[in-house]
Amino acid sequence: MSSRISFVKLLTGNRLTVLGLLIISAILAVVLLAPFLPLPNPDATNLSQRLTEPFHPDHFLGTDELGRDILSRLIWGTRVSLAVGIAATFFACLFGTLIGLIAGYFGKWTDNVLMRFIDILMAFPYILLALAIVAALGAGLLNALLAIAVVNVPFFARNVRGGVISIVNREYVEAARVVGSSHLQIIFEELLPNVLSIIVISISTTLGWMILETAGLSFLGLGAQPPQADLGSMLGEGRKVIFTAPHVSAIPGMLIFVLVVALNLIGDGVRDVLDPRLKSGALRRPMPATEVNFAQNKTEKKEVPYEFFMVRSLYTEFHFGKTRLRAVNEVNFELQKGQCLGIIGESGSGKSVTALSLTRLVSTPPGIITGGQVHYEDNDLIHIPFEDLRSIRGNRISYIFQDPLNTLNPLLTVGDQIAETIAEHRGLPDNEIRAEVVALLRQVKIQEPEKRMKFFPHELSGGMRQRIGIAMAIANKPEIVIADEPTTALDVTIQAEILALLKDLQKQVGMSLIFISHDFGVLSQMCDSVIVMYAGQVIEQGLMKEVLAQPAHPYTQKLLSCVPKPGSGQRRLEAIPGLPPAPEQVLPGCYFAERCELCSTECEQAPILLRPIREKQNVRCIKAENPALSGSAV
Amino acid sequence: MLVYILKRSLLLIPVMLGISLVVFVIMALIPGDPALAILGAYATPENIADINQRLGLDKSMPEQYLNWIGNLLNGDFGRSYHLNRPVSDEILERLFPTLLLAGVSLLLCIVFGILIGLFSAIRQYQWPDQILTLFSLIGISTPSFWLGLMLVLFFSVKWQLLPASGMYSIYGDEGWLDLLEHIVMPALTLALVATGVVSRMTRTNMLESLRQDYIRTARAKGIRESKVIYRHALKNALVNIIPVLGLQAGFVLGGAVYIETVFQWPGIGRMLVQAITTRDILLVQGGVVVVAFIYVLINLLTDILQQSIDPRIRL
Numbered sequence: 001m002s003s004r005i006s007f008v009k010l011l012t013g014n015r016l017t018v019l020g021l022l023i024i025s026a027i028l029a030v031v032l033l034a035p036f037l038p039l040p041n042p043d044a045t046n047l048s049q050r051l052t053e054p055f056h057p058d059h060f061l062g063t064d065e066l067g068r069d070i071l072s073r074l075i076w077g078t079r080v081s082l083a084v085g086i087a088a089t090f091f092a093c094l095f096g097t098l099i100g101l102i103a104g105y106f107g108k109w110t111d112n113v114l115m116r117f118i119d120i121l122m123a124f125p126y127i128l129l130a131l132a133i134v135a136a137l138g139a140g141l142l143n144a145l146l147a148i149a150v151v152n153v154p155f156f157a158r159n160v161r162g163g164v165i166s167i168v169n170r171e172y173v174e175a176a177r178v179v180g181s182s183h184l185q186i187i188f189e190e191l192l193p194n195v196l197s198i199i200v201i202s203i204s205t206t207l208g209w210m211i212l213e214t215a216g217l218s219f220l221g222l223g224a225q226p227p228q229a230d231l232g233s234m235l236g237e238g239r240k241v242i243f244t245a246p247h248v249s250a251i252p253g254m255l256i257f258v259l260v261v262a263l264n265l266i267g268d269g270v271r272d273v274l275d276p277r278l279k280s281g282a283l284r285r286p287m288p289a290t291e292v293n294f295a296q297n298k299t300e301k302k303e304v305p306y307e308f309f310m311v312r313s314l315y316t317e318f319h320f321g322k323t324r325l326r327a328v329n330e331v332n333f334e335l336q337k338g339q340c341l342g343i344i345g346e347s348g349s350g351k352s353v354t355a356l357s358l359t360r361l362v363s364t365p366p367g368i369i370t371g372g373q374v375h376y377e378d379n380d381l382i383h384i385p386f387e388d389l390r391s392i393r394g395n396r397i398s399y400i401f402q403d404p405l406n407t408l409n410p411l412l413t414v415g416d417q418i419a420e421t422i423a424e425h426r427g428l429p430d431n432e433i434r435a436e437v438v439a440l441l442r443q444v445k446i447q448e449p450e451k452r453m454k455f456f457p458h459e460l461s462g463g464m465r466q467r468i469g470i471a472m473a474i475a476n477k478p479e480i481v482i483a484d485e486p487t488t489a490l491d492v493t494i495q496a497e498i499l500a501l502l503k504d505l506q507k508q509v510g511m512s513l514i515f516i517s518h519d520f521g522v523l524s525q526m527c528d529s530v531i532v533m534y535a536g537q538v539i540e541q542g543l544m545k546e547v548l549a550q551p552a553h554p555y556t557q558k559l560l561s562c563v564p565k566p567g568s569g570q571r572r573l574e575a576i577p578g579l580p581p582a583p584e585q586v587l588p589g590c591y592f593a594e595r596c597e598l599c600s601t602e603c604e605q606a607p608i609l610l611r612p613i614r615e616k617q618n619v620r621c622i623k624a625e626n627p628a629l630s631g632s633a634v
Numbered sequence: 635m636l637v638y639i640l641k642r643s644l645l646l647i648p649v650m651l652g653i654s655l656v657v658f659v660i661m662a663l664i665p666g667d668p669a670l671a672i673l674g675a676y677a678t679p680e681n682i683a684d685i686n687q688r689l690g691l692d693k694s695m696p697e698q699y700l701n702w703i704g705n706l707l708n709g710d711f712g713r714s715y716h717l718n719r720p721v722s723d724e725i726l727e728r729l730f731p732t733l734l735l736a737g738v739s740l741l742l743c744i745v746f747g748i749l750i751g752l753f754s755a756i757r758q759y760q761w762p763d764q765i766l767t768l769f770s771l772i773g774i775s776t777p778s779f780w781l782g783l784m785l786v787l788f789f790s791v792k793w794q795l796l797p798a799s800g801m802y803s804i805y806g807d808e809g810w811l812d813l814l815e816h817i818v819m820p821a822l823t824l825a826l827v828a829t830g831v832v833s834r835m836t837r838t839n840m841l842e843s844l845r846q847d848y849i850r851t852a853r854a855k856g857i858r859e860s861k862v863i864y865r866h867a868l869k870n871a872l873v874n875i876i877p878v879l880g881l882q883a884g885f886v887l888g889g890a891v892y893i894e895t896v897f898q899w900p901g902i903g904r905m906l907v908q909a910i911t912t913r914d915i916l917l918v919q920g921g922v923v924v925v926a927f928i929y930v931l932i933n934l935l936t937d938i939l940q941q942s943i944d945p946r947i948r949l
Contacts, residue, residue, distance in 0.1 A: 120652035127888030253780030394855035
């Protein structure tokens, strides 16, 4: 019930859909009330008043070549057109749905036979098949209806079958089978309700089209036969007097147009609401760089001493309508030349968003950077013009992403994708670029680089693809490489290879590395220093070996206890109980309080600040100085 | 690539057999004596006997079908008794005008549809997008036969800018300019609906591919925005747009029936409508089969095109 309410609510939330609904309701009201309206007989001819123009006192929309009242004929004709369109849609939907359900449910040869038949019907140019049917059965409204219904069966059959196939192996269908439900029961009780939204979308997007097509057949003289009239045949008859009395054909045509526009508006609205892909404005295109808007964040720009790479008070939010989720909450850190900095946290801790924010790669919409600075050499990357930022991206600062299949373009060879970034930033002649690509592939230890560079991403293994991702990142000898969980999607053995490769390259190229992971084990092999993030905040930072030896924050301690201890022989895998606070939650005090064993009332009252606890080690916890705590370090 | 084309072409055979079978079955649905239906007003007992024998209508259905297929392969579509000439001659004569009209319309809808959809996607939710989205909606909702009439009314009758009907002027030299004048209105009318569909598909698919991870990768590499859009996003969107273009070829070939009637264009569409009203069954049969085959060939081309840009597609 609630889903139905939200459906109506969503539908009426779309202004254009409401407009369509209003138009259709008005037209429906008029045509349904037609018998009770004071209209002249639509078929009464009056040759003394033929072809009167519109706005005549007796005939508001004028008369046709037989002196019949156009307004009356229009209303009665719309009745016919709507009835035929709806009936054709009904039959197409009925038979299409049945075929789709049966083909999808039984599969195998049933599916094969039915769908090959549907394919053949679809191999005809649509209207032509309808013409052939009308040619065989003879002109007439019922035959036209039948023809239009038949040619639309494949559309419904295919959509419904697609829907059925996606659910036919789900547990509840299996369960129904196990308890011995009959085929009919399963089809109508389990499958049909679940493909209903597909059917509704199909109906709402084709109804207008069906009305247009039946009108078309009538226009050609193959549908409604005189004295019966629908909008199409009125238009067809009016065509004979188009030069002397254009209104006779112009008016019914306009009505068809209004009818179909209104139905299409409703159809679009229904599809937007029911098609999950289009829900909540998901189909919004991201901008080339994250929007920057400091309006609500009045932090003044502080003069900061020069550092190679330094992030100050970075805030990134996601705006969904009025909801604002703070993904990055006042993050500060520096990166030294040639060093490796690790960022660790659970998923949703804001580590990836932080990484993407550095060169404004967070998608807008919904992401907005609402405060902070990212200093790289003499620039603040948050505020430099886009073209300057672009000349740094992939050139001085580059990225390695997690899933190398989705992050590589499937339609370009891997060689082209590496070459592209060289060409963009250095504009070398083609043969030199080619030579560099080969050298890069060799550098990331890909065998037969001349051959492999012509491969497409889907032709390579996951580990190989990630090597390509790395080659792309180091192609312009960047000063900073940001690796966002580069090994998470890979097998353990390949993981180790990739880590070794990255470590090697870091030395060879002399680049700095920001390495993001949820795994302390991986980070401890790679990094000189580390940042621990929780709910968008940095909760601890320091040198890797010190944090490993003396983790100050209770959360860091828990994270470290999740790592199998080398040499101890036993894996002490211990999940941290509880969940991080929901992203929309704004807490006055510590964000970890709810899951923390040391939590007391003062923790939840005021914001907890990041403060030094040792030389080069900061922690966002008021209990951290407790000697019992530091003593209990792993 | 070559292997793909060969394999894909082999698949044409069952499809074409299927098409011919469907047409044959539909024509077998004709109520009453088919010979009478074919001959119409020309039926004399001798004629009926003659046609029954010549078409093998006295034989069993499967035999009739095989016969008909055999004749089709020899280019023998039978004879139009209404026009008193071989169906194949009539179709050949009308093939070029239809292909020309449909081809020009298809070209227009591809070029404008993709441009409009692309521009809409790049300017999403700004005013050009809203205007173009409205245009697409109008495009897919307009009855083309009505639009054609209205264009004739204004451009031919009121302003006398363009000829109202036909392919060439009656006393003209059948030159290119003359043809151009005559084709402008029918081609634009025919293209409008298809343009609406293509631009909507382009917009949706562009927005979809602009959200993909590889676009973020391209931006992280510092690729200029124009390349991100054309080389990365549009190319991926095209993989889904090309099949829609194939479908549009079907709509354009079918829609030609209306447009050729409105503008009295001497093509197959108008021939079909006339043949249906005069119950010239063999002419209808032949016309439908030929146009359906052309459509199948166009779909072969779009499949090959799609495969040539998407290396993941294999048969």
